[in-house]
Amino acid sequence: MKTIGIIVYPDFQVLGLAVSTVFEFANATIGETAYEVKLLSEHGGSVRSSLGFGVETASFKGSEFHTLIVSGDNTGTPQSAGVAAFLRDALKASQRIAATCTGAFVLAEAGLLDGRRATTHWYFARALQRAYPQVKMEEDRIFIVDGPIWTSAGASAGIDLALALVEKDLGTDTARLVAKKMVVYHRRAGGQSQYSALLELDAKSDRVQTALTYAKSNLSAKLSVEELAEVAHLSPRQFSRVFTDETGQSPARAIENLRVEAARLMMETGRHSVDVVARESGFGDRERMRRAFLRAFGQSPQAMRRMTESQLV
CATH class of the missing domain: 3.40.50.880 (Class I glutamine amidotransferase (GATase) domain)
Known part of the structure; x- marks a missing residue:
């Protein structure tokens, strides 16, 4: 005991x-x-x-x-x-x-x-x-x-x-x-971020929030501005302006942040290969995901996975 x-x-x-x-x-x-x-x-x-x-x-x-x-x-x-x-x-x-x-x-x-x-x-x-x-x-x-x-x-x-x-x-x-x-998530890995990309976006209108919710549920899709604007019932130009005003980020940057968050969660909580993670999170290929991870965290997906695994030894 x-x-x-x-x-x-x-x-x-x-x-x-x-x-x-x-x-x-x-x-x-x-x-x-x-x-x-x-x-x-x-x-x-x-x-x-x-x-x-x-x-x-x-x-x-x-x-x-x-x-x-x-x-x-x-x-x-x-x-x-x-x-x-x-x-x-x-x-x-x-x-x-x-x-x-x-x-x-x-x-x-x-x-x-x-x-x-x-x-x-x-x-x-x-x-x-x-x-x-x-x-x-x-x-x-x-x-x-x-x-x-x-x-x-x-x-x-x-x-x-x-x-x-x-x-x-x-x-x-x-x-x-x-x-x-x-009734809690099975132990978020130690290397996981304290921040949530979806929460940080803090959309003020229902239209932008609807688009964000749609994006999070469809990260493997292309998610163009035109597609998101249609979900929000706005023209692409209006959507880009309203989205940036409300969240402080462009639609493209916000989608990348959501994809990075989803990819990191997959890396930390599963044994998926980097190629599978890149595909499922919408990056398409591992090199594009690697560049996004370097922009967001200053390290590659593989380095983050090694750090997470070392904390459990």
């Missing part, structure tokens, strides 16, 4: 507690207690959450855990010297130390991220990098594993991180069943 300690502190973000459900469902899935989960704080007792209610915790002093997970808060506030000292000592005894969302600030304050790759919520990534320049910040990642240290993006990405922990401990099938019971 593995003991999981979830560290909270005053004004911790409530959603961070969702990671505990992953371990609860893992126990239920295999029919035995693979994980014992405890809520911890520096002094024990009731700890106030960001919503105002409190949760009961045990003091982490004098305890050892297989895995420690530091919850985040809504501001990225460093914690006390006592928390930092405990985490530094825990690195010698614990197999894994993780942080969800702005919990990365707590690990950075303790020096656990020095020289390591890490991520956090995109909104706070630049602030963490400025405050702790020795951290190798990768702000556009769902989660990152660097040795015994695991960090995730926003609090909901903590579920992805916890599912990855379960997958490493109990296997892919168990993690998949846990995700199914929680």
Whole structure:
């Protein structure tokens, strides 16, 4: 049995507690207690959450855990010297130390991220990098594993991180069943972007939104401006103008971004060949997809796949 300690502190973000459900469902899935989960704080007792209610915790002093997970808060506030000292000592005894969302600030304050790759919520990534320049910040990642240290993006990405922990401990099938019971996507890969191209486009009118929805459902088609304009019931000229005004992108650039996002998801979650991914996502050939990936991410599809696979080793 593995003991999981979830560290909270005053004004911790409530959603961070969702990671505990992953371990609860893992126990239920295999029919035995693979994980014992405890809520911890520096002094024990009731700890106030960001919503105002409190949760009961045990003091982490004098305890050892297989895995420690530091919850985040809504501001990225460093914690006390006592928390930092405990985490530094825990690195010698614990197999894994993780942080969800702005919990990365707590690990950075303790020096656990020095020289390591890490991520956090995109909104706070630049602030963490400025405050702790020795951290190798990768702000556009769902989660990152660097040795015994695991960090995730926003609090909901903590579920992805916890599912990855379960997958490493109990296997892919168990993690998949846990995700199914929680009605969540089966663990977005760590290398996946925190951003969604469809959300970033933020169309304001129903006509443009309809065209975007059509495009996302038909990425393997040519998707010319004329075709999208017809779906939006506008002339091609009107459509291009309205689309650019509303989204800040040309139709061609937006379609490329949607295709890149779809292609990356296929690369990270399946074993499709690069040629199949290029065809299914609408790029047509691997060279065109490679150039699009270099524009979007600065690396090729193959490099992104290797990075994703290495995080699961």
